[in-house]
Amino acid sequence: MNEEIIITQGKYIASAVRVDQYPERDLKEIVFIGRSNVGKSSLINSLTRIGGLARVSGTPGKTQTINFYELSAKMPEEEERRDFYLVDLPGYGYAKTGKENRSRWSKFIDEYLLKSERLQFVCQLIDIRHEPMPSDVDMFKWLVKNNLPVLIIATKSDKLSKNQVQKNIMLIKKTLGVLDLDVLPYSSVKSEGRSFLLDVIGSVLVE
Numbered sequence: 643m644n645e646e647i648i649i650t651q652g653k654y655i656a657s658a659v660r661v662d663q664y665p666e667r668d669l670k671e672i673v674f675i676g677r678s679n680v681g682k683s684s685l686i687n688s689l690t691r692i693g694g695l696a697r698v699s700g701t702p703g704k705t706q707t708i709n710f711y712e713l714s715a716k717m718p719e720e721e722e723r724r725d726f727y728l729v730d731l732p733g734y735g736y737a738k739t740g741k742e743n744r745s746r747w748s749k750f751i752d753e754y755l756l757k758s759e760r761l762q763f764v765c766q767l768i769d770i771r772h773e774p775m776p777s778d779v780d781m782f783k784w785l786v787k788n789n790l791p792v793l794i795i796a797t798k799s800d801k802l803s804k805n806q807v808q809k810n811i812m813l814i815k816k817t818l819g820v821l822d823l824d825v826l827p828y829s830s831v832k833s834e835g836r837s838f839l840l841d842v843i844g845s846v847l848v849e
């Protein structure tokens with residue numbers, strides 16, 4: 643059985659640091675958030691299977707604006723495509739040019755997260771290899787406090803054994819303080835977790 647949604651197109655559409663720069667179409671949005679270097683841009687590329695769509699770098703702080711990608715999805719048993727936006731955010735917990743820049747980033751990120759009426763849910767990415775950092779915990783609590791639906795994605799799962807993946811998922815739940823939280827292991831290299839995430843996206847697109 644293959645009832646998966648299929649991404650038929652993906653293109654970069656806009657970069658924004660202000661509300662008037664957000665793209666015009668009234669499409670549903672799914673946003674990716676996480677520390678610098680956690681793998682947000684890589685995940686967007688793996689999901690769309692368009693290499694180089696979002697720029698990936700070994701240097702933290704690559705993404706510095708809110709970047710919108712417009713995707714088209716072919717749903718099972720539907721002829722027409724459904725368009726939506728994936729939104730890539732700058733990483734938190736890192737600033738190349740010091741404190742001032744860091745606070746400006748978080749302000750326009752907060753503004754986006756709190757004001758976008760198109761936002762369906764937030765994927766918060768956490769590196770599966772390490773215990774969540776204080777900035778991860780702060781961000782998670784802030785999202786919950788502001789009633790934003792969150793899916794925790796534990797990235798770079800290919801770097802650990804199956805056993806370690808399970809152990810570290812427990813550690814993530816404990817550190818975030820929610821033991822019955824859903825945490826999705828994800829590997830952009832091996833596409834692990836991709837079908838699950840596409841299913842979740844598919845379900846919000848048909849709502």
Ligand SMILES: Nc1nc2c(ncn2[C@@H]2O[C@H](COP(=O)(O)OP(=O)(O)OP(=O)(O)O)[C@@H](O)[C@H]2O)c(=O)[nH]1
Nearest residue numbers: 678679680681682683684698699703704705733830
């Ligand atoms: N092994 C492995 N490496 C990954 C994976 N995802 C990302 N990486 C690597 O991690 C580094 C950072 O990836 P990015 O996707 O640029 O991270 P980002 O979160 O967008 O970073 P910023 O834009 O700086 O916030 C790159 O060297 C990627 O190749 C993964 O699933 N597995």
Ligand SMILES: [Mg+2]
Nearest residue numbers: 682683704705
């Ligand atoms: Mg990035």
